[in-house]
Amino acid sequence: MKFLVCISHVPDTTTRITFTPDGKAFNTAGVQFIINPYDEMALTRALELKETLGGTVTIINVGPLATEPTLRKALAIGADEAIRINAEPTDALFVAEEIAVIAKNEKFDIVFGGRESIDYNGAQVMGMIAEFMEIPSVVIATKLDVVGTTATLEREIDGGKEIVSVNLPFVVSAQKDFAEPRIPNMRGIMSARIKSLKVVEPTNTLKPTSSVAFQTPPPKSECKMISPEHPEELIQLLHTEAKII
Amino acid sequence: MxxxxxxxxxxxxxxxxxxxxxxxxxxxxxxxxxxxxxxxxxxxxxxxxxxxxxxxxxxxxxxxxxxxxxxxxxxxxxxxxxxxxxxxxxxxxxxxxxxxxxxxxxxxxxxxxxxxxxxxxxxxxxxxxxxxxxxxxxxxxxxxxxxxxxxxxxxxxxxxxxxxxxxxxxxxxxxxxxxxxxFNTKVNEVKKTSGKIVLTEAEIVVSAGRGMKGPENWGMIEELADALGAATACSKPVADMGWRPHHEHVGQTGITISPNLYIAIGISGAIQHLAGISSSKVIVAINSDKEAPFFKIADYGIVGDAFQIVPKLTEAVKQLKSSH
The missing domain is CATH 3.40.50.620 (HUPs)
Known part of the structure; x- marks a missing residue:
């Protein structure tokens, strides 16, 4: 079976986010980049399925040269090969169309990704890929099992969970519980250096959105401290001052 | 049009x-x-x-x-x-x-x-x-x-x-x-989390962390949430240890929420956690450590023992609600 995993290159979760003085871009100076945590869960499940069902795991990323260390890390975790589409991933529809073209041409059985990237929080790309490929999508999935050409998934819905089944090929986006990420071992790290990382140029041009300005949240005013002897004062303040209860 | x-x-x-x-x-x-x-x-x-x-x-x-x-x-x-x-x-x-x-x-x-x-x-x-x-x-x-x-x-x-x-x-x-x-997706089963307020839609959220010392102590958290008509949530370590289900985990790798009121009990306030709740309209932090980062972004804070404070808060909420 052929598994494709979409990988986003995102700032580490502990990063203090700042923007350039003109407010037009994210300030990447000194920022450590990682595999988007949800994508890493997706990658792990793809590797587990490969181990039981056989096949190959290919990772794909739309990004500039700077994303390659992140892709090498995914190869060290166990992916077989990587594709980098050489373009800035500024628009979800553009990213999705690029990936969909390759996924369709190369007849991947399952296209994996995370439920959203932790930088732009779009939660858009996976659904878009599915629509471009005209195949089913199951987003925010917490479980995936494959038997023959049918997959059964559990996914989160507002106020509960849903068990669904779809036929291959399909697109899935991973939510926590999907798989437990693995730490690459020394052999994986060594072999990652020699695995194939193919660079291709983009073929689409449609980019209907762009982030034109950024801002950090306004600083909070001083925290009002309440005596632990009289916690009921908090409830009074929430009622009379904040007026929310 | x-x-x-x-x-x-x-x-x-x-x-x-x-x-x-x-x-x-x-x-x-x-x-x-x-x-x-x-x-x-x-x-x-x-x-x-x-x-x-x-x-x-x-x-x-x-x-x-x-x-x-x-x-x-x-x-x-x-x-x-x-x-x-x-x-x-x-x-x-x-x-x-x-x-x-x-x-x-x-x-x-x-x-x-x-x-x-x-x-x-x-x-x-x-x-x-x-x-x-x-x-x-x-x-x-x-x-x-x-x-x-x-x-x-x-x-x-x-x-x-x-x-x-x-x-x-x-x-x-x-x-x-x-x-x-x-029609390519077959829904086999829908499992509803019955009777609970949906976390992402909740106007008030009561959230607790490792300061609660163990899952057996969540009763008081649920009682406060019930009194307020709130949903319950938790921090990442608590979900990772299996004290609470993952769908309650708020933070950068959990869910992001913006309720009107977020009450954090026994959560120190790691940057990843704060990312998930920072747009809440009013934030309350209750922690025994006065240096906890949560107090830097909270609107109201109480430094003290959650086990003493939380039941008193529940009592105060009940009194307030019964007088209105």
Whole structure:
């Protein structure tokens, strides 16, 4: 079976986010980049399925040269090969169309990704890929099992969970519980250096959105401290001052 | 021309975020001298559909065929695309719920439309069309410019108010011809988390962390939440240790919420946790460590023993509620 995993290159979760003085871009100076945590869960499940069902795991990323260390890390975790589409991933529809073209041409059985990237929080790309490929999508999935050409998934819905089944090929986006990420071992790290990382140029041009300005949240005013002897004062303040209860 | 809003239902009733999306669409339509058409897919009574008129929808298109009873992203996308064409809609409003996240991106790809997901306010300008959303899991905001002819906005739950805007409403049953092949997702089972308030929709959230020392101590957290009519949440370590289910984990790798009131009990306030809750309107921190980072972003704080404080808070809430 052929598994494709979409990988986003995102700032580490502990990063203090700042923007350039003109407010037009994210300030990447000194920022450590990682595999988007949800994508890493997706990658792990793809590797587990490969181990039981056989096949190959290919990772794909739309990004500039700077994303390659992140892709090498995914190869060290166990992916077989990587594709980098050489373009800035500024628009979800553009990213999705690029990936969909390759996924369709190369007849991947399952296209994996995370439920959203932790930088732009779009939660858009996976659904878009599915629509471009005209195949089913199951987003925010917490479980995936494959038997023959049918997959059964559990996914989160507002106020509960849903068990669904779809036929291959399909697109899935991973939510926590999907798989437990693995730490690459020394052999994986060594072999990652020699695995194939193919660079291709983009073929689409449609980019209907762009982030034109950024801002950090306004600083909070001083925290009002309440005596632990009289916690009921908090409830009074929430009622009379904040007026929310 | 009209603004289309995808009005989600649950058990035949509109979800709370649907009223937020309707209000958003109505306010947007007012500035453009437009009207709002709601699309409802799946079973709902006529009385329920009429409620859309109370929130500014002049028309409801109801796809009520039995084949729409269970949720299927591809088929629902096709229905919405059909309605967008028949109504000549240039703006389509969703709520950024789980269903919204399933359908809006597909519709964007189908219509080659720019999608702003998780919008937190009305467009700041219409030419160019710019909408603000959160980014970096709540650590920042970005203004997204949309240049496509059709624009899709998915509004972050709880970010937009609900307002009554009563208009006269017509209800039209539609039966768009959707290819059988698009019904490609079979729902085998729906497991509802019964009787609980949905965390992403909750106006008040009571959240607790490792300071609670063990899952057996969550009773007092639930009692405070019940007294306040709040949902419960937790920090990442607590979910990782299995003290609480993962769907309660808020933070950068959990879910992002923006309730009116967030009460954090025994949570130190790691940057990843704060990212998930920083846009809450009022934040309360209760922690035994006065140096806990949470106090830097909280509006109200109590330094002390949660085991002493929480039951007293529950008592105070009950007293307040009984006196009103």
């Amino acid at each position: 009209s603004i289309l809003v995808y009005a989600e239902t649950w058990d035949g009733k509109f979800k709370k975020p649907s009223f937020e999306a309707m209000t958003y669409a109505f306010e947007l339509a007012k500035t453009a001298n437009d009207t709002v058409t709601a699309v409802v897919i799946g079973p709902a009574s006529e009385d329920e559909l009429k409620r859309a008129g109370e929130y500014g929808c002049s028309k409801v298109l109801h796809a009520n065929d039995s084949k729409f009873v269970s949720f299927c992203p591809s088929a629902y996308t096709a229905v919405l695309a059909d309605c967008a064409t028949s109504e000549n809609a240039k703006t389509i409003v969703f709520s950024q719920t789980y269903s919204g996240k399933s359908v809006a991106p597909r519709l964007a790809a189908k219509l080659k439309a720019g999608l702003v997901s998780g919008a937190i306010s009305l467009p700041s300008s219409s030419e160019p069309f710019v909408v603000r959303k959160k980014c970096f899991s709540g650590k920042g905001f970005t203004d997204v410019q949309v240049s496509s002819d059709i624009k899709i906005i998915a509004v972050f739950p709880n970010a937009h108010h609900i307002a009554a805007n009563s208009v006269s409403v017509t209800i039209q049953t539609i039966n768009p011809a959707i290819a059988d092949a698009l």
